Amino acid sequence: MNDLDKRLKESLTAIRDSYAEQRDEDRFEARTRFIERHRLRRRLWTTGSIVVAGAALIAGLIFTGDGFDLFADRAPSPDVAGELPRGVISAVATGSEPVDSGIRLGEVWVANAGDSNVVHVDPDTNRVVATISLDGPPQEVDVGQENIWVAGFGRVTAIDPSSEKVIGYAEVGDVDDSISVSVGEGYVWAIVDESQLLRIDPATYGAEPVPATSAPVDVAARDGSVWVLDRKRGLMRLDPLTTQLVEEPAETFSRRSADISAGGGVVWVASETDDTVIRFAADGSGPPASFQVRGTYIDMAVSESVVWVLSRLGNDSILTALDSTTARALGRPLTLTGDPVEVSSGGGDVWVTARSSGAILRIDPASIAR
Amino acid sequence: MGTNALVVDTWTEVARDTGADRDHAIAQLFDENYGSLCDLAFLILGDRYVAEEIVQEALLKTYSGWGRIRDKRRTDVYLKRAVVNLCRSKIRRKVIEARQNAVHYRREERKAPDWDPDVHETQREVWQAVKELPPRQRAAIVLHYIHALPESEIAEVLDCSVGTVRSQLSRARGKLAVMLEGSRAQEVAG
Numbered sequence: 001m002n003d004l005d006k007r008l009k010e011s012l013t014a015i016r017d018s019y020a021e022q023r024d025e026d027r028f029e030a031r032t033r034f035i036e037r038h039r040l041r042r043r044l045w046t047t048g049s050i051v052v053a054g055a056a057l058i059a060g061l062i063f064t065g066d067g068f069d070l071f072a073d074r075a076p077s078p079d080v081a082g083e084l085p086r087g088v089i090s091a092v093a094t095g096s097e098p099v100d101s102g103i104r105l106g107e108v109w110v111a112n113a114g115d116s117n118v119v120h121v122d123p124d125t126n127r128v129v130a131t132i133s134l135d136g137p138p139q140e141v142d143v144g145q146e147n148i149w150v151a152g153f154g155r156v157t158a159i160d161p162s163s164e165k166v167i168g169y170a171e172v173g174d175v176d177d178s179i180s181v182s183v184g185e186g187y188v189w190a191i192v193d194e195s196q197l198l199r200i201d202p203a204t205y206g207a208e209p210v211p212a213t214s215a216p217v218d219v220a221a222r223d224g225s226v227w228v229l230d231r232k233r234g235l236m237r238l239d240p241l242t243t244q245l246v247e248e249p250a251e252t253f254s255r256r257s258a259d260i261s262a263g264g265g266v267v268w269v270a271s272e273t274d275d276t277v278i279r280f281a282a283d284g285s286g287p288p289a290s291f292q293v294r295g296t297y298i299d300m301a302v303s304e305s306v307v308w309v310l311s312r313l314g315n316d317s318i319l320t321a322l323d324s325t326t327a328r329a330l331g332r333p334l335t336l337t338g339d340p341v342e343v344s345s346g347g348g349d350v351w352v353t354a355r356s357s358g359a360i361l362r363i364d365p366a367s368i369a370r
Numbered sequence: 371m372g373t374n375a376l377v378v379d380t381w382t383e384v385a386r387d388t389g390a391d392r393d394h395a396i397a398q399l400f401d402e403n404y405g406s407l408c409d410l411a412f413l414i415l416g417d418r419y420v421a422e423e424i425v426q427e428a429l430l431k432t433y434s435g436w437g438r439i440r441d442k443r444r445t446d447v448y449l450k451r452a453v454v455n456l457c458r459s460k461i462r463r464k465v466i467e468a469r470q471n472a473v474h475y476r477r478e479e480r481k482a483p484d485w486d487p488d489v490h491e492t493q494r495e496v497w498q499a500v501k502e503l504p505p506r507q508r509a510a511i512v513l514h515y516i517h518a519l520p521e522s523e524i525a526e527v528l529d530c531s532v533g534t535v536r537s538q539l540s541r542a543r544g545k546l547a548v549m550l551e552g553s554r555a556q557e558v559a560g
Contacts, residue, residue: 004547009515011496016409016516019418023408026422031400034426038396041430315398337397 028091028338028357032084087319087334087367090126091359094119097137098353101360103346104143107161110353110360111138111150118150120164123349126362130164136175144183147202151181156190156200156207170205172198184221185240191216197228199243210243212236222262223282229260235269249284261302266324268307270297277309279327289327294318301345306330306365308350310343319343319352321368331368336361396433403429403446406517407453413512414457416501424460428452450513450527458505499549507542514539 023030084091096114103109108121116137120130136153143149147167148159154177157169173179173192180191188200190207194217197210215231225246226238237246259270262282270277275297280288295313302308307322317340320333338354338361345351350363404425411421432449500508506528513524521539525532 004543004550005515007492007550008496008500008511008546011493012413012500012512012515014493015497016413019412020405020409023405023412023418023422027404030404030422030426031397034400034404034429035397037426038430038433041434315401335394337401 024356025096025358028093028354028359031337032091084361085334085336087363088336089362089364091338091354091357091361092121092126092128093359094121094128095131096358097355098358098360099138099355100140100342101344101351101353102141102143102148103344103349103351104148104161106347107143108344108349108351108360109141109143109148109159109161111141111152112358113137113139113152114358118148118159120161121360123347123362132159132164132166134166139178140180142181142183142188144188144202149181149183149188151179151190154179156181156188156205158202158205168205170198170200170207172200172207180218182219182221185224185226187221187240189219189221189226191219194231199240208243210238212238212243212245217258218260220260220262220267223265225262225282227260227262227267229258229269235260249280258297259300261300261307263302264304264324266302268300268302270300270309272297275311277307277322277327279307279324291322291327291329294320294333298340299342301343301350303345303350306345308343308345308363310340310352319350319363321365334363334367396429399429399433403449407449409516410450410509410512411453411457413500413516414454414505414508415460416497420460421457424456425453428456444526447523447526450517451529454509454527457509461505495550496546499546502549503542503545507538507545510535510538511542511546 094110095112098110099113101110110119116134118132119128122129138150138152140151150157154173154175155169158167160167172190177193182189190198197213197216198207200207213228213230216228218229220227226240228236235249239246258272261268265282267282268279275293277291278288293311295311298310300309305324307324309320311318317336318333321330323330338357340352341355342353350365352361407425411424412418415421513519521532521535524535
């Protein structure tokens with residue numbers, strides 16, 4: 001390759017890369033617009049075909065004199081579904097690289113890692129109504145009765161939803177540590193780098209380690225218990241006040257389990273090794289029920305009657321609804337696009353965070369039945 | 371070839387599919403080709419908004435004419451050809467459709483587009499020189515340097531012979547060498 005070739009290749013590649021970066025920011029909008037355009041053309045074509053067919057039919061009637069019902073063989077109506085995939089009511093652009101969301105009293109809070117902020121989405125209008133800047137990229141968000149809690153850049157940060165401002169934070173690790181957060185039983189629970197579980201006092205932001213665990217991966221505090229998935233010890237149940245171990249349920253669960261959710265006397269554990277979601281009663285009554293996820297497990301959200309499981313199958317992302325009492329699939333799973341990474345539910349709504357699209361998708365829970 | 375095989379598998383079902391399945395197929399076509407086609411159109415036209423409109427148009431045309439495509443595993447070539455032809459046509463006509471204006475206007479409200487030429491003087495010179503080339507030579511240069519296509523595939527995309535591709539590339543390189551040398555000489559003199 002001579003100098004000219006090298007100069008041309010390097011310069012054009014740099015220009016292309018710079019353009020591609022900007023193009024990708026608008027990709028979701030472009031994709032939506034493109035599909036709308038396709039549908040419009042299809043509708044026009046269908047309408048045109050119907051008009052031509054109708055004209056031919058009328059002409060035929062005039063010439064033959066047969067008096068049959070003009071509408072008996074009417075063509076089916078063109079597709080009039082919205083511009084979004086089945087089950088998606090709206091796509092709300094939230095910012096760059098949304099990674100997690102939490103739902104609270106008619107409010108949706110979304111953490112944007114790319115923009116280092118948290119946005120408040122109003123589900124009544126499906127619009128971002130407030131943006132709260134952070135000192136670094138958030139990794140997770142969870143909502144409590146009082147505050148919104150955001151994990152990331154070495155901290156667990158509290159946001160007051162009324163003033164929409166950061167009101168304090170707990171230092172829990174280094175800037176680059178992976179931090180997850182879960183609110184429940186009067187405390188905020190943080191896992192730092194899958195090596196330490198901390199209990200944070202929401203009033204003082206004081207963080208104290210929970211020594212009962214050694215390699216925690218996820219935590220859920222509900223119904224008077226703190227449930228911890230630990231890579232070394234399996235499933236653990238702790239007392240939220242003393243943080244002492246209450247019990248280690250029988251080793252029904254893989255130590256590679258990834259997610260845990262609890263509520264209504266039921267605990268749900270997702271395993272990333274065999275892509276299963278297991279339901280069991282918190283009091284140990286009755287046998288566990290298991291659901292084999294379609295594809296690779298990504299995330300789950302537990303609501304009163306339905307558990308939403310997000311998975312990836314090839315290029316598609318699948319959202320499956322499970323009956324919370326039987327762990328059996330309900331209706332028809334939804335196929336989603338936009339690189340979904342997380343699902344949240346609350347207040348009868350289900351939201352899916354689509355990271356690469358910079359959006360959060362509002363799902364119609366009833367659509368699984370259609 | 372793998373991704374195109376997937377598209378073919380999906381599209382063979384289109385005739386008996388529902389509207390939702392057709393949406394899925396067209397979305398898949400978009401996902402697999404939009405980025406690389408936009409790069410091609412942008413580097414030929416130098417205008418991202420017109421480039422992206424043209425790519426959407428090319429995708430829709432290829433999709434609607436799917437039944438007429440003989441070798442369905444060469445979809446990428448058909449798409450590139452459609453984009454290059456639309457770009458050349460756009461350059462000739464220099465007509466910006468009202469819809470594109472509307473899109474352009476709406477997007478400009480949100481943010482200032484494009485790469486900052488002052489920051490990258492060398493790149494600016496090269497791109498300026500490339501934009502001086504006739505559309506066909508410009509397309510050949512982009513397909514060669516950015517898409518790294520062999521001459522035989524460039525010929526397919528440009529719908530011409532391999533010999534023509536060689537001569538187009540050779541002429542383009544010659545012109546670029548002169549233009550870039552000229553700008554460098556001006557720089558030294560200045």
